[in-house]
Amino acid sequence: MSLSSPFDVIVIGAGAAGLMCAAIASARGRRVVVLDHNDQPGRKILVSGGGKCNFTNRAVTPAQYLSANPHYATSALKRYGPADFLDLIKRHRIAFHEREHGQLFCDNSAGDIVAMLLSECGAGGAEIVLEAKVGAVTGDGPFRVATSRGTYEAAALVVATGGLSLPKIGASGFAHALAGRYGLSVVAPRPGLVPLTFTGADLALMRDLAGIAVPAEIRFGKARFREALLFTHRGLSGPAVLQISSYWLTGQSIMVDLLPGQDAAARLLERKGQRPNAQVETIVGELLPARLARALAERAGLLGRPIGQSTNAALAGLARLLSEWPLVPAGSEGYRTAEVTLGGVDTAHLSSKTMAAKSHPGLSFVGEAVDVAGWLGGYNFQWAWSSGWVAGMSV
Structure with missing residues (x-):
């Protein structure tokens, strides 16, 4: 040649x-x-x-x-x-x-x-x-x-x-x-800036919520990003997830705050006093999309229960799910995306x-x-x- x-x-x-x-x-x-x-x-x-x-x-x-x-x-x-x-x-x-x-x-x-x-x-x-x-x-x-x-x-x-x-x-x-x-x-x-994948109960929940996007703050170690989170058929995507994926290490958990800048525990207790007969998912639905609110209330064991009949300890557990939801990704979508x-x-x-x-x-x-x-x-x-x-x- x-x-x-x-x-x-x-x-x-x-x-x-x-x-x-x-x-x-x-x-x-x-x-x-x-x-x-x-x-x-x-x-x-x-x-x-x-x-x-x-x-x-x-x-x-x-x-x-x-x-x-x-x-x-x-x-x-x-x-x-x-x-x-x-x-x-x-x-x-x-x-x-x-x-x-x-x-x-x-x-x-x-x-x-x-x-x-x-x-x-x-x-x-x-x-x-x-x-x-x-x-x-x-x-x-x-x-x-x-x-x-x-x-x-x-x-x-x-x-x-x-x-x-x-x-x-x-x-x-x-x-x-x-x-x-x-x-x-x-x-x-x-892979970096990549959607994260999940398995088991977490994936089942996310699949049911596929297409829902919400503002969120996601943390891993000292890194934190406050942008949109998107539920998908494989797990989580959206700008906040892509950003944190570059810092996330396999086998470790990320922390998801679905109500950044808000005091979820105080909000739930306040509404308990104001609307005791409202179901928990209805109250959470004031803050998040209805399908997501229902899924989180169910995960907290409070689905269908009037908020006034929910113990403060149970509501504190729900608040942690809303503001400090620990999730362990199974992996990422890899170099393909x-x-x-x-x-x-x-x-x-x-x-x-x-x-x-x-x-x-x-x-x-x-x-x-x-x-x-x-x-x-x-x-x-x-x-x-x-x-x-x-x-x-x-x-």
Whole structure:
């Protein structure tokens, strides 16, 4: 197979981080080729945010990221933050809007983001080669990458192939395997921002409530998120659940507060005095959807009982169920629906200033391939832009 080597930089992966890196590096005069096994660039961008792409968040800090080294992302986020990406968005006249919690979305389509990145790559002369299945990667500056579309050689190699989440659009463990071949360790990957699954009586209850969404606060350890919770046929989903899933550890319980900011015990005792003949589920139904109220009253052993005939101890038990409901997930829906991969290439081996491996200066890892994962709400795209920019400025 012929060798294509008029390049300074090879980027493997035409996703958010890879295209950003290619755009920046080519704008600096580097000869860049981007290789991707898919038949179109930016596939994860296109399916994100319901097709509208939650491309960043106004309130990005390192505190919204999980990593074995919580300080690793700091430099990149400071050097290229949300305001910088917004400048690029505005320069390309992409209409956008802000939703709750500082989340920024395209007005039109996620395709606007992909088109913008391709335009930036084109302006710098970066070449994008699609349907290029990567085989052997050898060398150490120069690197040689054999693909189904030819063999490429360059002094610098940037790996931007993401993690394991959403395999239906081509996600794989390529970056982790390649890191291992170059002697870099990988923090054990697991699904993040993913619905949680349950079994037994908990699952039976949740199935009966499928489709009901309520505001809730969910806690695990020191992490807590107050957003919507959604009951599903498999267990729990919704923003609060997706957020806590990144912190949850197998076999341990999460704590669910269905009445955040309210004193459930005081409320029940107050209504006991005011409406003693009302059934317990009716009183709970003043605070929560009727089906959920009935299910919780039944679980507390108070279904059909007038609240005035319920002991204070029994009502205290119901209040705990409303405000401190301990649940032990059986697992998660896995990478099939996970929005991000936790873990990845260990940042102990990488420079936070360049994204390059300390032991192989020409080899860089960016985006989701690295052990940096953000909250729901545009944080992971911002990490892609920031890490891609840093690598693009360094290669």
